[in-house]
Amino acid sequence: MRILVSNDDGYNALGIEALAKALHGLGELTVVAPETNCSGSSNSLTLNRPLSVRQAPNGYFFINGTPSDCVHIALTGLLDFRPDLVVSGINNGANLGDDTLYSGTVAAATEGYLFGIPAIAFSLVKRGWEHLETAAQVARQIVAHHVEQPIDAKVLLNVNIPAVPYEALDGIHVTRLGKRHPSEPVVKTTTPYGDPVYWIGPVGNVSDAASDTDFGAIENNRVSVTPLRLDLTYHEQLDAVRGWAGPLCVNR
Amino acid sequence: MRILVSNDDGYNALGIEALAKALHGLGELTVVAPETNCSGSSNSLTLNRPLSVRQAPNGYFFINGTPSDCVHIALTGLLDFRPDLVVSGINNGANLGDDTLYSGTVAAATEGYLFGIPAIAFSLVKRGWEHLETAAQVARQIVAHHVEQPIDAKVLLNVNIPAVPYEALDGIHVTRLGKRHPSEPVVKTTTPYGDPVYWIGPVGNVSDAASDTDFGAIENNRVSVTPLRLDLTYHEQLDAVRGWAGPLCVNR
Amino acid sequence: MRILVSNDDGYNALGIEALAKALHGLGELTVVAPETNCSGSSNSLTLNRPLSVRQAPNGYFFINGTPSDCVHIALTGLLDFRPDLVVSGINNGANLGDDTLYSGTVAAATEGYLFGIPAIAFSLVKRGWEHLETAAQVARQIVAHHVEQPIDAKVLLNVNIPAVPYEALDGIHVTRLGKRHPSEPVVKTTTPYGDPVYWIGPVGNVSDAASDTDFGAIENNRVSVTPLRLDLTYHEQLDAVRGWAGPLCVNR
């Protein structure tokens, strides 16, 4: 089992170190991660400049690009083998509900999945690394289970782990993504030089935290595991859109 | 009808100018777009610095951030009204199949959709702006149709327009997203100072261009309209993943 | 007379447009300027990525790099001729005293000077473009004078223009650079996400504004013209340092 490890907090973040240590012995690990924190980078790919690959004293490769860049370069040229699994994280904070769209942690796993490799993103739901060891232990359990008994499907799993002592966890739940209310308003402020600037506001409050959602699981101290798909086609809407677009098609 | 216009090629790109002109008279237009080209930016949000909003002589607002930043700031603080429609583009190049995941053009529309506003992304499938007027005319048709007869659903439409004369178009097709083969390998090169660097490789060739896909439509000189969804939950996989994860849940 | 025009506020700033218009008819103008605002960029050169050169509808070239990048690329490959003069500005704010070290406006001129071309940097001392027309008129006078009667030396001139009506100007003074007190302290603040961040503080107050300095000239509504040199060697200190370093040289 060859495992590619990445993240979005950067190769020197505590979360990726904890993840790599937790997976020790489960396979041959290669770490390829961003040089700097890329939170919020989504699936962004760097297309307007070339990227540098360097190696830290601990053997980790780091790239001056995004999480997607890292996994993309690893899979299309840097590594001379094809990994059997891509893992990403442990993220410093939650990736729940629609947040997954913006997440660089999920994006790193996504890039592996798009290349046909099973992929798992791990996030510790509270920022600040408290109870990182819980997330590390859960990550090891899940990867170990996959090593012993690979899941019978091409999967991209989004795993969020409550920031509580391991003993306080109430199991692992397979969930759907919940929903948030819209984000908080932008925060308008002024630079020390007198110019107005805007910060993107914090995320909104949770609006759908039903018990079968990721938010619901986390609220109940459960590890949330959500399988993700990347076929963005809204199949159920095709007929409605066809109906609506009919006149357009005819008019020409 | 109040329409928010954005893109990912930057506020001074030919595509957004053509789009704004094409929509003239269909509603009250406000343009909020990135200061510079953000191709490949996906849904990336800028969280590590505040953003500046400025206005060009032609009235367009531009922001030193990503497409998602632009629409997010417009909707959460810059505009004193809620748009009825968000349009994005016209992109310099195709956004088909899995490329939509990386697209900043689609991301700008996505941000509107996440706030509950119908949104449409327009892309001209060949880079270089040839036959931009075709895309502009199609964009006007589609938006005008939406103005007259709003579609009866919350939609995020991904529209790709062949780069051919308008007369050569063979209608509008509602499609699902097709597939590409994996990307080309990274391109390894050397800087003038002797350092090795890697360029993300070009996209792969098309692997699924069936006639009901966006690729298939484009191949046949048809405008492709694909409704997108952003619920990333892989509902059909939930049971399989629950089965697989069972022992994990029990073991604890 | 072929004149290369650049700046640090970006190719779409009011200052460079005013400068180019003011110089109309004095020579053949080519504008090559940064795509975005590069204030504070000093002589920074971009060495870790290649740069794109594009042309705006008005004929200005713009580059996704620093002021030094722009002039460097213009002189070493983009232009098929060697300019007779490099002008930079009109900057949105003063470049006086030690500020010149950090100035991108001065850096653009510096790059020309290093290639052996006379160069002049123009700055309007108050931010906000008030009385930009005064600076434009002064710039034209100075360049016109240089065209008629080229100065008999290789020069790099740093010109600062008071933000007052032209009639209120009290002539042009050739000055030395004055001094400021150290900068204001950093401004510590917190992001909307709770992280501490630091803004570089505003510049310090003036400490040497003697009448023969640039600060002194500006205080008296005079245009300040300071010839700059780029030989950083502190010749007057060579003996003192040799004395001090003597034991080091011997000990080996």
Add this chain to the structure above:
Amino acid sequence: MRILVSNDDGYNALGIEALAKALHGLGELTVVAPETNCSGSSNSLTLNRPLSVRQAPNGYFFINGTPSDCVHIALTGLLDFRPDLVVSGINNGANLGDDTLYSGTVAAATEGYLFGIPAIAFSLVKRGWEHLETAAQVARQIVAHHVEQPIDAKVLLNVNIPAVPYEALDGIHVTRLGKRHPSEPVVKTTTPYGDPVYWIGPVGNVSDAASDTDFGAIENNRVSVTPLRLDLTYHEQLDAVRGWAGPLCVNR
């Protein structure tokens, strides 16, 4: 003796680690350095966003900004004391002649000097860290000498060390800056997506390597120590420029 250590290659570069180790015991060291490689950054200050200060496991502070940012923030808010000396380096490559203008290593020292603190920049003249131990040993000698017998002047010293075994060094020379020929032409190339891009060309060949210059010293395996000044006024040109500008002053 409290010593602030910075560089431009980033806090995790081999050069700064070698420098900090070499200075061990000579004073109380604090390292504040850029998060990533900032070669070519000159005196660039970051004014359009706030900066983050973090601390690595080894105690080094790192900032997502330029070398000037690092020293500026250290001196104006981060440190609760005023250092007695600022050292920068050991740079991965030479900073000789006019290159010093572009150097981030020299800029870090410059920032200290502008705040009235003696400052020394150390560079290993060949890229690749070969014989880094030689540079480290020389840095220790020079700083130790300054600790024992502080130089009787406010100094900014630019030190370049040949990349040879320590035994092969032929002493320390106090020099003036030499000169280079203009840079090599830009390197025009094409991205994998077909877009033309330009790399800033390599530096030019040496044109003034007289024995009293830094280039001359290095050619002879001597450590070069050049005192720098930052008064950019070209005092010797003031009269010539006054003569030339006379008509301008009168005409108004």
